[in-house]
Amino acid sequence: MKNLKINNSDFTRNKRLLVNKIILGLSVSSAVLALIFLFWILVTLFIKGVTAFSLSLFFKDLVDNGFRNLIIGQFVMATLATLIGVPIGIMAGIYLREYGNGKYANVIRDLSDIMMSAPSIVIGAFVFAVLVVPMGGINGWAGTVALAIMLIPIVVNTTDNMLCLVPKELREAGIALGAGKYRVILDIILRAAKTGLMTGILLAFARIIGETAPLLFTSGTNSFWTIDMNNAFPSITVSIYNLANFPTDKARNLAWTASFILTVIVLLINLSGRLATQKREKR
Amino acid sequence: MIKAMNIKNFYFTYSGAENPALKNINLPVEKNKVTALIGPSGCGKSTLLRSLNRIHDLYPGNSYQGEIFLYDKNGKNSKNILKFKKENELIDLRVKVGMIFQKPTAFPMSIFDNVAYALKLQGIKNKTELTDRVEASLRGAALWNEVKERLKDDASMLSGGQQQRLCIARAIAVKPAVMLFDEPTSALDPVSTAAIEELVVELKKDISIVIVTHNMQQASRISDYTAFMYLGDLIEFDKTETIFLNPKEKQTEDYITGRFG
Amino acid sequence: MLSKEYIFKRVAFLSATLILFILASIFIMLFIQAKPAMEKYGIHFLFDKSWNKTVIIEEKNPSNSKINVSVSKKIQNNMDIDEDENLFADDDMPGIDSENQDETSVKTDTVFGGFIPIVGTILSTFIAMFFAVPLSMGTAVFLSEIAPKQFVKPIGVAIELLAAIPSIIYGMWGLFYFAPIVQKIFGGSQISLLSAGLVLGIMILPFMSAITRDSLNATPNVLKESAYALGATQFEIVKDIVFPYAKVGIIGSIILSLGRALGETMAVAFLIGSVFRLPHSLTDPSISIPVVLANNFGEANNEMLSSLYYLSFVLFVFSFVIIGMAKFYFLRKKR
Numbered sequence: 001m002k003n004l005k006i007n008n009s010d011f012t013r014n015k016r017l018l019v020n021k022i023i024l025g026l027s028v029s030s031a032v033l034a035l036i037f038l039f040w041i042l043v044t045l046f047i048k049g050v051t052a053f054s055l056s057l058f059f060k061d062l063v064d065n066g067f068r069n070l071i072i073g074q075f076v077m078a079t080l081a082t083l084i085g086v087p088i089g090i091m092a093g094i095y096l097r098e099y100g101n102g103k104y105a106n107v108i109r110d111l112s113d114i115m116m117s118a119p120s121i122v123i124g125a126f127v128f129a130v131l132v133v134p135m136g137g138i139n140g141w142a143g144t145v146a147l148a149i150m151l152i153p154i155v156v157n158t159t160d161n162m163l164c165l166v167p168k169e170l171r172e173a174g175i176a177l178g179a180g181k182y183r184v185i186l187d188i189i190l191r192a193a194k195t196g197l198m199t200g201i202l203l204a205f206a207r208i209i210g211e212t213a214p215l216l217f218t219s220g221t222n223s224f225w226t227i228d229m230n231n232a233f234p235s236i237t238v239s240i241y242n243l244a245n246f247p248t249d250k251a252r253n254l255a256w257t258a259s260f261i262l263t264v265i266v267l268l269i270n271l272s273g274r275l276a277t278q279k280r281e282k283r
Numbered sequence: 284m285i286k287a288m289n290i291k292n293f294y295f296t297y298s299g300a301e302n303p304a305l306k307n308i309n310l311p312v313e314k315n316k317v318t319a320l321i322g323p324s325g326c327g328k329s330t331l332l333r334s335l336n337r338i339h340d341l342y343p344g345n346s347y348q349g350e351i352f353l354y355d356k357n358g359k360n361s362k363n364i365l366k367f368k369k370e371n372e373l374i375d376l377r378v379k380v381g382m383i384f385q386k387p388t389a390f391p392m393s394i395f396d397n398v399a400y401a402l403k404l405q406g407i408k409n410k411t412e413l414t415d416r417v418e419a420s421l422r423g424a425a426l427w428n429e430v431k432e433r434l435k436d437d438a439s440m441l442s443g444g445q446q447q448r449l450c451i452a453r454a455i456a457v458k459p460a461v462m463l464f465d466e467p468t469s470a471l472d473p474v475s476t477a478a479i480e481e482l483v484v485e486l487k488k489d490i491s492i493v494i495v496t497h498n499m500q501q502a503s504r505i506s507d508y509t510a511f512m513y514l515g516d517l518i519e520f521d522k523t524e525t526i527f528l529n530p531k532e533k534q535t536e537d538y539i540t541g542r543f544g
Numbered sequence: 545m546l547s548k549e550y551i552f553k554r555v556a557f558l559s560a561t562l563i564l565f566i567l568a569s570i571f572i573m574l575f576i577q578a579k580p581a582m583e584k585y586g587i588h589f590l591f592d593k594s595w596n597k598t599v600i601i602e603e604k605n606p607s608n609s610k611i612n613v614s615v616s617k618k619i620q621n622n623m624d625i626d627e628d629e630n631l632f633a634d635d636d637m638p639g640i641d642s643e644n645q646d647e648t649s650v651k652t653d654t655v656f657g658g659f660i661p662i663v664g665t666i667l668s669t670f671i672a673m674f675f676a677v678p679l680s681m682g683t684a685v686f687l688s689e690i691a692p693k694q695f696v697k698p699i700g701v702a703i704e705l706l707a708a709i710p711s712i713i714y715g716m717w718g719l720f721y722f723a724p725i726v727q728k729i730f731g732g733s734q735i736s737l738l739s740a741g742l743v744l745g746i747m748i749l750p751f752m753s754a755i756t757r758d759s760l761n762a763t764p765n766v767l768k769e770s771a772y773a774l775g776a777t778q779f780e781i782v783k784d785i786v787f788p789y790a791k792v793g794i795i796g797s798i799i800l801s802l803g804r805a806l807g808e809t810m811a812v813a814f815l816i817g818s819v820f821r822l823p824h825s826l827t828d829p830s831i832s833i834p835v836v837l838a839n840n841f842g843e844a845n846n847e848m849l850s851s852l853y854y855l856s857f858v859l860f861v862f863s864f865v866i867i868g869m870a871k872f873y874f875l876r877k878k879r
Binding site for chain 3: 016017019020023024026027028029030031033034035037038040041044045087088089091092094095096098099100105107108110111112113114115117118119120121122123124125126128129130149152153156180181182185186203206207210211212213216217220237240241244255256259262263266267270271274
């Protein structure tokens with residue numbers, strides 16, 4: 001505490017207290033400002049989105065000014081990406097935490113963490129070269145793969161962290177009973193980390209379902225109802241982008257309503273993930 | 284003395300350490316008796332205990348010398364467990380030599396599944412057999428009456444003392460020859476401690492027990508033999524009465540009377 | 545002889561290796577696609593202001609001694625631009641000489657250069673950090689030190705919700721609601737580097753706050769309590785004890801957020817203007833690398849495509865290095 005200079009005369013004390021008050025005030029203001037932005041955005045979304053909102057939007061496709069195909073398309077790609085990415089991510093996380101020792105595991109862990117923050121549009125460019133061009137055009141598979149590539153590092157990170165939290169005695173107790181290592185991992189450790197893992201996966205899902213950039217030129221979007229993944233596939237985020245850029249008021253209003261619905265979906269998934277952890281912790 | 288295990292000229296060095304944590308340990312474990320390992324923190328008692336079921340193998344880089352023999356039920360044929368290399372041999376060892384930890388380690392599953400876990404691993408699938416053996420183990424751990432109505436409940440709902448007894452039930456379900464207790468009551472309240480101590484004395488009728496404890500009164504209460512360790516050496520080993528009433532080494536006497544540790 | 549244990553371990557190992565494989569593939573593929581442009585332009589690409597510029601490189605008719613350069617600038621524009629914006633009054637453009645044009649065939653070439661998007665990326669990120677760093681520090685200090693116990697959780701969750709909002713929403717809200725206010729205060733154009741940078745800053749704010757808060761929380765309470773016991777004020781404790789202790793983590797979080805901001809597309813695409821022009825002031829529109837990619841990938845021909853990949857490669861490597869720095873030097877986790 002060499003740097004802690006405390007001066008105790010009355011004048012300096014008052015000055016210190018004043019400085020303290022100012023800085024604390026600034027700090028509180030920062031937090032308040034952040035909250036203001038949050039509410040501003042949410043309120044804007046609500047006002048602009050609710051005016052044109054109606055349940056029929058969920059039953060019509062974009063070609064009829066509804067969002068059915070877009071929402072379902074986005075969900076389909078995100079779900080497929082999750083189905084592909086979660087097993088890979090969890091197994092990789094298991095390797096890092098349970099089997100890996102030393103340099104190789106650490107390198108992969110660091111690389112995976114870096115990929116978590118990598119530019120998503122570049123991933124789109126990669127998938128464009130690897131899938132879109134060979135397949136002859138934008139398609140739903142390419143979008144799914146792009147989302148999966150974004151999801152995997154997140155799942156690896158979550159798995160790594162959650163497994164780390166499992167006390168080592170639990171592992172030892174399993175081994176001490178004569179269980180093989182993989183049995184201990186599957187029966188005991190994964191179970192112990194279950195809640196944390198589920199929350200992590202849910203949050204990762206919420207993140208990729210709101211992505212636009214990796215889909216822009218891999219799966220694009222489609223105004224029509226389709227389940228054909230070999231062509232342009234409906235995406236609510238890409239459509240919002242297109243609609244917002246359209247010069248008509250009608251298109252922009254659609255964009256707002258779609259934004260409102262997308263945000264509600266993402267925040268709901270997010271909140272439900274957090275609630276699930278809280279419930280477990282209360283036990 | 285009919286032996287359950289015999290430790291001979293055993294040295295153990297942790298991965299990356301310069302000096303061995305255990306030096307030239309020679310110690311017999313008598314069948315159906317309780318052997319206590321006592322000594323101040325860092326003397327190596329837990330290290331020695333954990334060598335007996337080779338759980339150190341979970342952490343690569345350790346090295347050891349010497350021999351640790353495990354005898355069969357008649358106390359005749361023995362195998363050097365330090366020579367076990369294959370997965371199968373190690374699994375078999377851990378079925379024969381069970382371990383209870385300081386922190387109760389109930390698995391995240393139901394009470395029934397906890398006790399049945401090792402049985403299922405052995406391939407026992409018959410429902411009746413499982414139920415019978417689970418009940419027998421829970422009775423053997425003095426826990427049956429408290430949980431018989433709620434075998435399907437999650438084990439985390441049990442108290443600390445109950446969880447520890449659950450771990451004991453889980454371990455005795457596979458009918459081990461030896462059981463290792465690593466400070467089993469240091470995380471428990473006095474009532475649970477007394478229950479576990481009673482249990483240990485009861486269990487020794489069928490199982491040979493080695494217990495590490497930093498509580499000397501506990502050692503004197505429940506053990507038949509006591510080994511006093513200090514800084515990796517085995518200072519003195521004898522019948523418990525002798526160690527506590529008439530120790531031969533000065534260091535032992537100093538520790539017993541509380542002059543250090 | 546394949547035991548379940550062996551198979552399980554193998555699968556785990558392969559999954560981990562797959563990640564390495566994907567990363568390597570991205571690098572390699574970007575490089576391969578960028579190679580034609582790299583070979584054509586070399587390093588000069590990074591400093592060249594032209595984009596989709598047609599230049600005459602050879603004259604077929606030797607009798608005409610005047611060399612004309614006709615410049616056609618294709619402006620990619622997805623936005624409504626304010627009417628007072630005159631896109632063609634540009635000091636950087638050489639004069640168009642419509643007379644004395646060579647009638648016989650000339651060999652032309654299209655030239656691409658990445659200077660403008662690179663500058664745009666750097667400037668918009670810089671603005672974002674300038675705005676977001678003090679706010680994030682303040683918010684993190686609030687969450688970690690000041691907030692009364694019952695507020696910590698809800699406000700923390702609110703910040704994390706802010707981080708969860710999809711970036712395209714920031715773009716939309718920024719364009720229609722935030723940009724006009726920026727214009728009122730700072731003048732200039734609504735669609736500008738400044739608007740884009742500020743909205744980018746708002747986007748990066750929750751992320752930086754969360755990581756900084758975690759670093760601050762790691763300061764052992766005993767240190768703080770000892771200082772309180774000596775009569776220090778809260779500010780002094782934060783300044784002299786918490787910040788120095790958490791210094792490494794704080795720097796790490798700033799650098800990590802910078803890495804993220806570099807690659808952000810949607811929040812910026814709505815607001816930066818997508819105009820291939822070097823800005824004269826921060827309130828001018830311009831363009832950034834992610835936005836160039838977003839706008840052009842769909843309809844690019846091979847020439848442009850390779851340049852786009854050149855830009856992608858540059859962005860990827862640069863982000864990777866910055867984020868890697870943050871991780872390796874500042875945010876080492878204790879294993």
